Amino acid sequence: MLGAAAAFTRPAKSLAPLPRRATAAPATVTMAGGKPLKVGIVGATGAVGAELIGVLEKRGFPCGDAGPTLFGSAGGKTVSTAKWGDLTTEAFSVAATAGFDVVFLAASGTFAEEHAFDIAAGLAKGGVVVDNSSALRYKDGVPLVVPEVNGDQCAGASVIANPNCTTAIALMALFPLFAAFGLRRVIMSTYQAASGAGAAGMAELREGVKVAAGDEDYVDKMGRFGEKTPVYDAFAHPLAFNVIPHIDVFQANGYTKEEMKVTWETRKILGFDPFPSDADDYSDGGPPRVSCTAVRIPTLRAHSEAITIETVKPCTPEQARAVLEGFPGLKVADDTANNVYPMPLTSTGSYDVEVGRIRRNDVFGDNGLDLFVCGDQLLRGAALNAVLIAEKACA
Amino acid sequence: MLGAAAAFTRPAKSLAPLPRRATAAPATVTMAGGKPLKVGIVGATGAVGAELIGVLEKRGFPCGDAGPTLFGSAGGKTVSTAKWGDLTTEAFSVAATAGFDVVFLAASGTFAEEHAFDIAAGLAKGGVVVDNSSALRYKDGVPLVVPEVNGDQCAGASVIANPNCTTAIALMALFPLFAAFGLRRVIMSTYQAASGAGAAGMAELREGVKVAAGDEDYVDKMGRFGEKTPVYDAFAHPLAFNVIPHIDVFQANGYTKEEMKVTWETRKILGFDPFPSDADDYSDGGPPRVSCTAVRIPTLRAHSEAITIETVKPCTPEQARAVLEGFPGLKVADDTANNVYPMPLTSTGSYDVEVGRIRRNDVFGDNGLDLFVCGDQLLRGAALNAVLIAEKACA
Numbered sequence: 001m002l003g004a005a006a007a008f009t010r011p012a013k014s015l016a017p018l019p020r021r022a023t024a025a026p027a028t029v030t031m032a033g034g035k036p037l038k039v040g041i042v043g044a045t046g047a048v049g050a051e052l053i054g055v056l057e058k059r060g061f062p063c064g065d066a067g068p069t070l071f072g073s074a075g076g077k078t079v080s081t082a083k084w085g086d087l088t089t090e091a092f093s094v095a096a097t098a099g100f101d102v103v104f105l106a107a108s109g110t111f112a113e114e115h116a117f118d119i120a121a122g123l124a125k126g127g128v129v130v131d132n133s134s135a136l137r138y139k140d141g142v143p144l145v146v147p148e149v150n151g152d153q154c155a156g157a158s159v160i161a162n163p164n165c166t167t168a169i170a171l172m173a174l175f176p177l178f179a180a181f182g183l184r185r186v187i188m189s190t191y192q193a194a195s196g197a198g199a200a201g202m203a204e205l206r207e208g209v210k211v212a213a214g215d216e217d218y219v220d221k222m223g224r225f226g227e228k229t230p231v232y233d234a235f236a237h238p239l240a241f242n243v244i245p246h247i248d249v250f251q252a253n254g255y256t257k258e259e260m261k262v263t264w265e266t267r268k269i270l271g272f273d274p275f276p277s278d279a280d281d282y283s284d285g286g287p288p289r290v291s292c293t294a295v296r297i298p299t300l301r302a303h304s305e306a307i308t309i310e311t312v313k314p315c316t317p318e319q320a321r322a323v324l325e326g327f328p329g330l331k332v333a334d335d336t337a338n339n340v341y342p343m344p345l346t347s348t349g350s351y352d353v354e355v356g357r358i359r360r361n362d363v364f365g366d367n368g369l370d371l372f373v374c375g376d377q378l379l380r381g382a383a384l385n386a387v388l389i390a391e392k393a394c395a
Numbered sequence: 396m397l398g399a400a401a402a403f404t405r406p407a408k409s410l411a412p413l414p415r416r417a418t419a420a421p422a423t424v425t426m427a428g429g430k431p432l433k434v435g436i437v438g439a440t441g442a443v444g445a446e447l448i449g450v451l452e453k454r455g456f457p458c459g460d461a462g463p464t465l466f467g468s469a470g471g472k473t474v475s476t477a478k479w480g481d482l483t484t485e486a487f488s489v490a491a492t493a494g495f496d497v498v499f500l501a502a503s504g505t506f507a508e509e510h511a512f513d514i515a516a517g518l519a520k521g522g523v524v525v526d527n528s529s530a531l532r533y534k535d536g537v538p539l540v541v542p543e544v545n546g547d548q549c550a551g552a553s554v555i556a557n558p559n560c561t562t563a564i565a566l567m568a569l570f571p572l573f574a575a576f577g578l579r580r581v582i583m584s585t586y587q588a589a590s591g592a593g594a595a596g597m598a599e600l601r602e603g604v605k606v607a608a609g610d611e612d613y614v615d616k617m618g619r620f621g622e623k624t625p626v627y628d629a630f631a632h633p634l635a636f637n638v639i640p641h642i643d644v645f646q647a648n649g650y651t652k653e654e655m656k657v658t659w660e661t662r663k664i665l666g667f668d669p670f671p672s673d674a675d676d677y678s679d680g681g682p683p684r685v686s687c688t689a690v691r692i693p694t695l696r697a698h699s700e701a702i703t704i705e706t707v708k709p710c711t712p713e714q715a716r717a718v719l720e721g722f723p724g725l726k727v728a729d730d731t732a733n734n735v736y737p738m739p740l741t742s743t744g745s746y747d748v749e750v751g752r753i754r755r756n757d758v759f760g761d762n763g764l765d766l767f768v769c770g771d772q773l774l775r776g777a778a779l780n781a782v783l784i785a786e787k788a789c790a
Contacts, residue, residue, distance in 0.1 A: 050617065185758050189584035189701035191638050191692065195618055202618050206608050213605035222445065223590055223597050223695030224744045242740045243586050243699045245752050245767045250731045254712065254754030276757065289758040293701040293765060297586065297638070297692050300618030304638045306584035306688040317649065336645045345637045349619050357640050359649030362671065363580050363684040370688060372640045
């Protein structure tokens with residue numbers, strides 16, 4: 001029954017796509033004047049770069065007939081696209097981006113610190129750099145944007161930071177609740193996919209589970225690990241059949257940087273100073289207290305998040321659902337009678353973030369709510385959010 | 396670099412076993428009088444049954460030269476053991492257990508409701524039935540026991556319930572903190588392995604990932620799911636590369652039964668009425684408020700749990716660590732500088748539950764603490780805990 005060849009196509013009942021609403025912005029973008037923009041992508045051959053090209057294509061972003069200009073660490077690589085044919089990467093220089101309208105950075109934090117403002121200085125009037133690294137996210141004067149939440153901050157900015165993937169996915173569900181009921185406390189545990197470590201992370205997991213599942217010297221029928229261990233390099237330990245509560249580097253307070261990013265970025269995107277301090281006023285209308293446990297699990301590219309919140313005003317699950325239903329870019333997947341809830345299987349590849357398992361949390365009584373959220377790490381967590389930022393900035 | 400044959404044995408630095416303390420009870424059990432006991436296992440051919448035999452062997456439980464009597468749904472199956480050679484299962488009847496000293500039930504809740512008390516009535520004087528199902532856990536007069544926590548309740552009981560796996564693993568870390576600082580709130584998110592659905596669940600996951608990782612029609616290089624889906628039956632959806640926030644059946648309040656078990660059983664094991672009610676006094680010394688989000692992930696047999704607590708008395712991470720270090724059956728794995736934290740890779744097959752990532756949770760200030768816990772679902776979550784109960788009951 002479980003032979004290697006046994007398989008069938010996806011059953012209609014449990015896995016048919018749920019009815020979908022339009023995503024955040026129209027599928028075909030109408031930009032100011034309708035004229036083509038000069039678009040560059042730095043880091044075009046990585047996992048995020050590939051998704052950026054795909055999102056620009058699918059949303060009809062006006063890149064001109066020749067498509068975006070791709071910059072790689074070395075030039076001369078060919079990238080195939082559906083819309084613009086084969087594109088060839090160029091070696092990056094600041095000078096090569098002069099006069100561009102939009103430059104997406106899918107490179108390192110060091111790269112962004114070194115080049116983002118120089119690139120911005122040479123852009124066409126009204127042009128924008130959208131940076132996917134964490135280096136500029138907490139700088140004054142650099143908006144940190146989830147377009148559906150604080151897209152108004154794009155106006156006039158020449159460098160905009162794209163948030164941490166976990167934070168961007170969470171905010172899609174947290175912001176409408178914050179706006180309607182206020183947020184006093186947010187406690188999050190994450191289930192993060194290998195794609196957070198890029199294409200190399202996905203390849204390592206894929207190969208690791210294939211090797212481990214096929215040989216009892218790695219893991220036996222009773223699930224015990226053996227003497228052999230899959231090759232690993234992208235993560236601190238082998239990820240196949242494992243759980244690693246460690247993403248990014250540990251801080252002095254015992255949290256990882258990934259966990260603190262969730263705190264810092266949630267605060268900044270909701271309009272508060274990113275860093276908690278003694279000056280914080282936690283009375284109604286103040287910043288939420290946020291904590292996160294960030295955990296890598298053996299999935300490929302959608303992050304899941306279990307979130308418990310305490311709201312300022314009382315909030316029933318029904319009230320929460322009504323607020324979440326109306327929010328663009330978010331899909332309520334919460335029909336437990338039919339086994340519908342957010343999952344990587346249904347949210348991977350989707351522009352919408354899924355939210356479900358909406359229920360009262362008795363620990364916080366009438367102000368307590370539990371949510372489960374799932375979103376594509378490379379789309380809302382990176383490429384889609386970046387393109388939506390560019391659309392807002394160039395509108 | 397990531398070829399199918401590429402592999403090496405476990406690197407000494409990151410994966411060498413940590414220094415281990417003795418587990419909860421001595422490795423060789425000394426029972427009253429030292430004479431052999433008549434031991435029966437109902438459901439001996441399942442995943443829990445197999446582990447029960449292994450734990451009885453390894454701990455030198457006095458089963459006599461012929462070993463335990465194995466009962467299966469049908470008789471006549473052969474089970475190989477290291478200590479007692481090949482054992483043959485018998486068809487179960489209550490009469491066949493007459494005069495036994497210990498009968499372990501690794502069967503269904505329906506089976507336990509139908510037979511547990513009848514079996515108990517026919518046991519030798521001082522004999523005990525240890526039931527692994529959830530059916531009897533909330534009954535008055537049936538102790539629900541984690542031996543290191545409330546093992547004193549074994550004395551004189553003829554039917555004892557073995558807790559839910561998630562709860563038993565969590566309690567190993569929560570109880571010492573409860574005893575030292577009191578618990579006001581517990582918020583838990585779980586990362587549960589396929590073994591919770593037995594041997595069939597493990598086989599389904601193992602086969603599913605092997606098939607899916609080896610064929611891009613299931614999941615492509617960019618981590619997108621394709622048209623083909625692995626066979627599934629043990630879970631509500633395919634588990635390979637997926638996350639399923641759904642374990643056991645949904646309740647009217649939006650929680651699953653698995654999630655509510657964590658609330659009910661934590662309360663009962665800590666000495667309170669299992670079911671929350673308006674009569675609860677949440678002042679100091681009252682029951683903790685407990686909530687859980689229970690999530691199935693693609694791992695094989697160790698459960699992980701991210702736990703946030705609010706204590707009654709203020710508690711620093713250092714104070715918590717000192718209390719946890721001394722608790723039998725628990726291992727503090729919390730050396731983040733050397734990438735040491737609880738993981739399935741290190742806790743699978745271990746009698747000890749691992750606890751780590753111990754840090755202050757700012758959401759609850761001086762009374763807030765975060766923990767990450769990992770334990771073997773079939774050992775502390777089932778077979779080991781059951782055998783430890785029998786040792787206490789027959790001591």
